[in-house]
Amino acid sequence: MKGVLDIPPELSEMQAWVLSGLGEVVDEIERALASQVPTVAELCRHVERFRGKMLRPILVLVAGAASGQPTDTLASDDLRRLAAVVEMVHMATLVHDDILDEAEMRRRAQTINDRSGNEAAVLLGDYLIAASFRLCASLADPEPSRLIGRVSMELCEGELLQIQNRDNLSIDEATYFEILEGKTAALVGVCTRLGARVAGASQDVQDAMDRFGRSIGSAFQVQDDLLDLLGSEDVVGKTLGRDLKKGKLTLPLIHHLASVSAMQRAVSIELLEAASERGGNTGGHMGSTATATSAPILEAMRRTGSLEYARTTAEGLVERAKRSLDVLDGSPAKSVLTLLADAVLTRDR
Amino acid sequence: MKGVLDIPPELSEMQAWVLSGLGEVVDEIERALASQVPTVAELCRHVERFRGKMLRPILVLVAGAASGQPTDTLASDDLRRLAAVVEMVHMATLVHDDILDEAEMRRRAQTINDRSGNEAAVLLGDYLIAASFRLCASLADPEPSRLIGRVSMELCEGELLQIQNRDNLSIDEATYFEILEGKTAALVGVCTRLGARVAGASQDVQDAMDRFGRSIGSAFQVQDDLLDLLGSEDVVGKTLGRDLKKGKLTLPLIHHLASVSAMQRAVSIELLEAASERGGNTGGHMGSTATATSAPILEAMRRTGSLEYARTTAEGLVERAKRSLDVLDGSPAKSVLTLLADAVLTRDR
Numbered sequence: 001m002k003g004v005l006d007i008p009p010e011l012s013e014m015q016a017w018v019l020s021g022l023g024e025v026v027d028e029i030e031r032a033l034a035s036q037v038p039t040v041a042e043l044c045r046h047v048e049r050f051r052g053k054m055l056r057p058i059l060v061l062v063a064g065a066a067s068g069q070p071t072d073t074l075a076s077d078d079l080r081r082l083a084a085v086v087e088m089v090h091m092a093t094l095v096h097d098d099i100l101d102e103a104e105m106r107r108r109a110q111t112i113n114d115r116s117g118n119e120a121a122v123l124l125g126d127y128l129i130a131a132s133f134r135l136c137a138s139l140a141d142p143e144p145s146r147l148i149g150r151v152s153m154e155l156c157e158g159e160l161l162q163i164q165n166r167d168n169l170s171i172d173e174a175t176y177f178e179i180l181e182g183k184t185a186a187l188v189g190v191c192t193r194l195g196a197r198v199a200g201a202s203q204d205v206q207d208a209m210d211r212f213g214r215s216i217g218s219a220f221q222v223q224d225d226l227l228d229l230l231g232s233e234d235v236v237g238k239t240l241g242r243d244l245k246k247g248k249l250t251l252p253l254i255h256h257l258a259s260v261s262a263m264q265r266a267v268s269i270e271l272l273e274a275a276s277e278r279g280g281n282t283g284g285h286m287g288s289t290a291t292a293t294s295a296p297i298l299e300a301m302r303r304t305g306s307l308e309y310a311r312t313t314a315e316g317l318v319e320r321a322k323r324s325l326d327v328l329d330g331s332p333a334k335s336v337l338t339l340l341a342d343a344v345l346t347r348d349r
Numbered sequence: 350m351k352g353v354l355d356i357p358p359e360l361s362e363m364q365a366w367v368l369s370g371l372g373e374v375v376d377e378i379e380r381a382l383a384s385q386v387p388t389v390a391e392l393c394r395h396v397e398r399f400r401g402k403m404l405r406p407i408l409v410l411v412a413g414a415a416s417g418q419p420t421d422t423l424a425s426d427d428l429r430r431l432a433a434v435v436e437m438v439h440m441a442t443l444v445h446d447d448i449l450d451e452a453e454m455r456r457r458a459q460t461i462n463d464r465s466g467n468e469a470a471v472l473l474g475d476y477l478i479a480a481s482f483r484l485c486a487s488l489a490d491p492e493p494s495r496l497i498g499r500v501s502m503e504l505c506e507g508e509l510l511q512i513q514n515r516d517n518l519s520i521d522e523a524t525y526f527e528i529l530e531g532k533t534a535a536l537v538g539v540c541t542r543l544g545a546r547v548a549g550a551s552q553d554v555q556d557a558m559d560r561f562g563r564s565i566g567s568a569f570q571v572q573d574d575l576l577d578l579l580g581s582e583d584v585v586g587k588t589l590g591r592d593l594k595k596g597k598l599t600l601p602l603i604h605h606l607a608s609v610s611a612m613q614r615a616v617s618i619e620l621l622e623a624a625s626e627r628g629g630n631t632g633g634h635m636g637s638t639a640t641a642t643s644a645p646i647l648e649a650m651r652r653t654g655s656l657e658y659a660r661t662t663a664e665g666l667v668e669r670a671k672r673s674l675d676v677l678d679g680s681p682a683k684s685v686l687t688l689l690a691d692a693v694l695t696r697d698r
Binding site: 035036037039040043092096099100117118119120122123124125126127129130131133134135136137138139140142145146148149150152153155156157159160161163164 | 384385386388389392441445448449466467468469471472473474475476478479480482483484485486487488489491494495497498499501502504505506508509510512513
């Protein structure tokens with residue numbers, strides 16, 4: 001969990017178990033993507049360079065351990081496979097998202113669309129989805145396949161709803177959360193639910209773990225909105241201008257525009273457009289300029305308490321997540337889940 | 350099976366059973382794609398306009414009937430669902446193919462990419478794949494999900510191999526058939542295999558039905574190459590020039606280029622380029638001009654027996670398909686499978 005959170009000494013055994021599990025998950029993914037077609041094998045090798053913190057597989061493993069999977073032996077085959085499945089679904093969304101965003105770089109590696117063209121990127125994303133479904137169907141229990149199928153549909157619904165609302169300055173909070181649920185929270189909820197299920201937890205515990213995952217997934221996204229606004233470019237790697245240029249409205253902004261008078265709204269929209277133009281032109285490499293230009297709109301959002309509102313919303317979601325854990329007996333894995341929930345609010349990247 | 354083949358009177362009951370089954374398959378697809386998100390529901394309604402002859406669901410149903418599914422009652426839930434699953438996988442490939450081809454029209458309806466943009470088309474294709482996997486996982490038997498996952502990977506491998514070999518005038522017959530297996534034959538083989546499996550057929554019969562499907566799928570594609578060369582524009586809706594402009598090499602051409610001397614090869618490539626330029630410029634609406642321009646290269650292919658070679662190959666594949674049916678007892682459904690195999694060679698569209 002390097003880079004995700006600092007683990008206190010008493011949880012170091014748990015951490016070692018997760019890290020060794022992740023190693024096996026990586027092997028599982030490699031086997032699942034193996035292809036006799038050299039060009040496909042080569043593309044899959046490149047995609048491995050996009051690998052991040054592997055938050056989703058970590059959640060499957062830790063949720064499993066918190067729900068009955070022993071941690072003095074290796075993770076069960078099914079737990080390891082499901083951890084690989086959710087990471088592959090996530091990889092597929094990254095490859096297809098990069099086409100939609102016309103992105104050139106991801107994690108210091110060239111995107112598939114920039115490197116091999118949009119055609120290859122569409123097909124490679126499809127290959128990753130198909131491989132994840134196939135691996136999921138290798139389990140004897142059909143329920144994970146049903147859940148992964150359903151959540152993959154929700155991912156697309158969330159993205160399509162976001163596209164439909166691009167540049168919609170009147171988007172309401174309900175729609176914002178509907179997009180967020182589909183795009184982010186639903187898959188995180190399935191990660192923790194599947195971990196619990198495959199570890200043999202009761203239906204009640206599975207439902208509670210789903211709520212836990214959904215809540216931290218939502219909190220993560222709201223916190224992302226705040227980091228976009230407040231973080232320095234070096235730390236968060238994004239700019240207000242970039243979100244705005246993409247027509248993506250964040251929670252603080254939605255709150256702000258819904259809180260002000262019609263006249264102040266017109267002023268805010270002008271400030272936004274100025275920040276957007278300037279921020280968009282920085283190409284994501286001149287954060288300090290973007291921050292300077294966005295100061296007036298930031299100031300306006302502070303006056304309506306919109307940053308505070310988003311912060312409180314994220315905190316409420318993390319509290320909700322932690323309350324979901326009440327159904328579990330105490331364990332090192334449960335402590336790690338609590339730490340992961342808290343880390344959503346303290347992370348700076 | 351209207352539009353697919355003429356059914357003699359003694360098979361009219363069988364035909365009625367298939368047609369009523371197809372009606373239920375359409376309902377099943379509609380239920381599987383249902384979305385609370387209006388923009389997703391609207392896109393799915395539009396995709397229905399791409400529906401063609403539904404050859405794949407027909408093959409699932411008839412293979413089922415030939416392998417034990419009674420035809421005096423409705424198709425079983427599982428048979429109907431699997432027929433819907435293969436059609437949805439096929440629909441997903443159409444939506445993503447249209448992005449790759451930058452196509453504007455499909456079956457007299459606007460493509461999703463042309464109508465709603467590439468982003469929506471990528472995501473809608475993903476939604477269709479996810480919905481097909483979810484429906485497939487609703488069966489108690491996990492094997493269909495494994496097969497559908499595997500064949501979806503093969504589809505992508507076939508397409509990626511084709512992209513890699515675009516404009517490769519030295520492509521060999523083995524690679525041609527590897528592309529064809531992945532892009533077309535594998536899914537058709539799964540259609541007939543799944544129909545047999547869900548009707549309770551033995552492993553031997555399932556394997557034979559897979560061979561049947563693969564063989565007619567391959568024959569269909571080779572026949573397509575011939576129709577591209579010989580059919581009048583009005584009938585086949587394609588031109589030699591279009592295939593060539595897309596850099597797609599057909600079996601007659603591969604045979605021709607492999608059969609001639611180095612000097613004749615250079616001449617043929619020049620003739621090809623002339624036909625390609627002229628054909629490509631017709632935009633698919635001036636077939637007679639394209640045919641006139643392509644006459645010299647057609648003549649060259651005739652001299653090396655390349656058209657005859659492709660024709661014989663297709664006939665051999667159809668023979669192989671029909672021999673696979675030897676494991677089945679006689680039945681109206683078996684007769685329909687034989688008719689479908691023969692129809693591959695006599696179709697003119």
